[in-house]
Amino acid sequence: MDITKLAELVRNMTPAGPELYYPGGDGATFWNMVRSSGDYAADVAEITSEGRRLLAAPAEELTYSLFSLFYKQGSRLEYESVYFEKRRRLGTFAILSLLEPECERYEAALLDAVWSICGEVTWCLPAHLSNDESPRKAIDLFAAETGFTLAELRLLLGERLPPMLRAVIGEMVDERLFQPFLENGPYSWEEAEHNWSAVCAGSIGSAALLLLHEERDNERLARILEKTQRSMGFYLRGFGDDGACLEGLSYWNYGFGYFVYYSDLLSKRSGGKLDWFSEEKVRRIAGFQQKCFLGGNAVVNFSDALPHASVQLGLSRYLAAKYEEVQSPPVSLRADFREDHCSRWAPALRNLLWRGLAEDCADWGPGDFWLEDAGWLISRADTEAGTFGFAAKGGHNDEPHNHNDLGQFILAGGGDFFLSDLGCGEYTKDYFREARYVYDCNGSQGHSVPIIDGVLQSEGRGKAATILEQLISDAEIRLAVELSAAYICEGLESFTRSWVWRKTALPQLEMQDVYRFASAPQRLTERFISLIKPVESETAGVLLLAFGSMGLELHYDFERLRTEVNEITFRNHFGEDTVYYALDFHLKKPEANTELEILFKFKFTNINIS
Structure with missing residues (x-):
């Protein structure tokens, strides 16, 4: 879209607020419902169990010794296990703080997690950085996800976050995502025809939609959205007209998931004037998941995909509500909160937020x-x-x-x-x-x-x-x-x-x-x-x-x-x-x-x- 038209749309956007997530913007009513409804009982039990585990475990920090292992011996798991456990603490205590705002232990643990992640030298993984690269200018999948997560927590928790942490989140996301995206690119993933363009650009665009809503921010938001929209176009080029994800179902959940999270926020903030969901190719991609299951949780796992899969119930029901031909999955295939070893916040939150958008089916059928x-x-x-x-x-x-x-x-x-x-x-x-x-x-x-x-x-x-x-x-x-x-x-x-x-x-x-x-x-x-x-x-x-x-x-x-x-x-x-x-x-x-x-x-x- 022409930057002039995009700038005009940005000027007319509604401010970012809790109504992007909750009916009428009433978060307290939503979380009370989740806490008391039997439909969410398994989710709440999993999250609470994880909270107890994490409260009893020491919070590890990322060290240079762990970081350098990838360059010395080529292994990733040592650093990444600590990295993702930190994200697990962040997401778990954030949801528990929303579910039980009266619990001071959850809130204290959440604030510690935010502080710790904001203090990391880089949000990137070593595997995505060259040994002589400045980590301050780099943006990888997980740096972008981290910035999106912090921006979302700042909005959802509002004044419950201390003013200093709110300011630090804004400064860190600006320094690590917005500035390099606008000034240091183009990054190779900006034209990638696979999950990187959707996750990286989608996370940056989403964070911008949440943090940049003052009049003084309009020009920067328009420039970020222009670049993000372009990257989303490249992401969709990676699909044929059949809507199949050549990277496999796991990466459909990942890449297309972040495409949807961004597109949802964009549509809402623009009053429906910027709507990727009206694209016919997006409709066909949305139907890919239901074609991949071969009985139970066994799936077609060509490429780098796992042989057994669960479904992100929030994403699945959101798409089923959007498109008549997309089938809402059996609830028996629901992903456990603890299942994602990368501890991604965006799908975990939406598994709760979007649960009620469609009913589940008994089975996929032949x-x-x-x-x-x-x-x-x-x-x-x-x-x-x-x-x-x-x-x-x-x-x-x-x-x-x-x-x-x-x-x-x-x-x-x-x-x-x-x-x-x-x-x-x-x-x-x-x-x-x-x-x-x-x-x-x-x-x-x-x-x-x-x-x-x-x-x-x-x-x-x-x-x-x-x-x-x-x-x-x-x-x-x-x-x-x-x-x-x-x-x-x-x-x-x-x-x-x-x-x-x-x-x-x-x-x-x-x-x-x-x-x-x-x-x-x-x-x-x-x-x-x-x-x-x-x-x-x-x-x-x-x-x-x-x-x-x-x-x-x-x-x-x-x-x-x-x-x-x-x-x-x-x-x-x-x-x-x-x-x-x-x-x-x-x-x-x-x-x-x-x-x-x-x-x-x-x-x-x-x-x-x-």
Whole structure:
């Protein structure tokens, strides 16, 4: 938008006040309702429990020794665990102070948390700073979030914050967000087509909407909003018309969440004149979450995403209230207050503020979804035997948080994964650098894709899948993709993978791989990834994955394929060693023209392997 028109809109904006959050601006009535309503009983119990834990624990401070570990050894968890625990104290005691304003212990702990965070040398994480960079000029995801959080607390707590702390918050947010954003940029994230633009710019824009509401602030607010609006445009460019988030559901919650928090405040302060929610692409992005669930809390977790997910109930119900086609999620999937290891304030607050905007549903229900731009096919089938899920992907190997995973697929039954995507590993220095694809969760070696003549998939935009067939019907879905571009393999002329997912009472998946070489390769391996240790069935040519009463049989031609199972350990996102199994089917006699079929059949079984 032209800066002149934007400046005029800013001059006519209503001041920032509690009515941005509460009906009629009555915060006391809202928090009394939360405190006494059974609908919020679980939330209040979680927050109160966390408050008791934190009151009994010493408040740790961030030291240079912790900060420097990332540069010395590449690890992030040591510094970040203390950093996020400080944010946990801030958010927990803020909500408890709003719930129980009579409790002096909560308020004292909150003021200490505010004081401590305002005294940090930098709000950025070491992983986002170069060792010779001035931290005062840097803005990363968490610096922006911290400023937004403090601005929001200053407004919501009002005069309950001592005048000195109110002044310090205003000064610190100005010094660490507003000034560098306007004077030291442009930052690389300002044109990022992924979560960074939404979180960084959205947090800065939100903080400005809350703190800059005096007449003398109008010019600065207009300039900040101009830059923020531009960054939001870049964020939306990262989505195709199908609304799919290539970074995965976790980053949809994160990036799109902050896009929504900002857009909500912007719409309210502008009286609806600046409204991102009227954009058709935003409507389609809002519907992404409900397509990702495969039964229970199991989700499609391509890219750096977790295999099991809960929902931010506030964000979800806000979107369901905005858009008729967006389904409010089952309350059983509600995220526990303590779940977010980054202790983000904005979603935690809105899980309470926006709870009453829509009703929950009993379950997501069945659905088949073709996300054309992403190249994802997702099916959630409800049968008498339970809920079963299948997802497969094409795409390309230069996606945000990219994995080399063209042709990857997932199978779930009863809320458990039988063929898995490892999702995101532990974030370290090397994880986002040249060694990224050495990590099994990122390289094709840790995905259910073949190893062709000893060659793994390569990264790059040109390493892309071509969609050959896509069909959805009531009885089955089909997808066929050409994947040879992903492999720099001499002699490989074509590689086509096709799936037929039959939605019978106990569903089954037929997979066919067709290879064409200039001459016979030396070796060819079909690989499948599972967190379940397989067992040989009594029937030749059948491998069984069993979990509880449900099993998945892998039927193959044992005369042509030799099976090998390797137990492998990788570090998951939380730094925990996790075992997975690589199920390798080696072609005994590779030929120039090869067609391989494997059938995956769900069945009930008494074998229990966990």
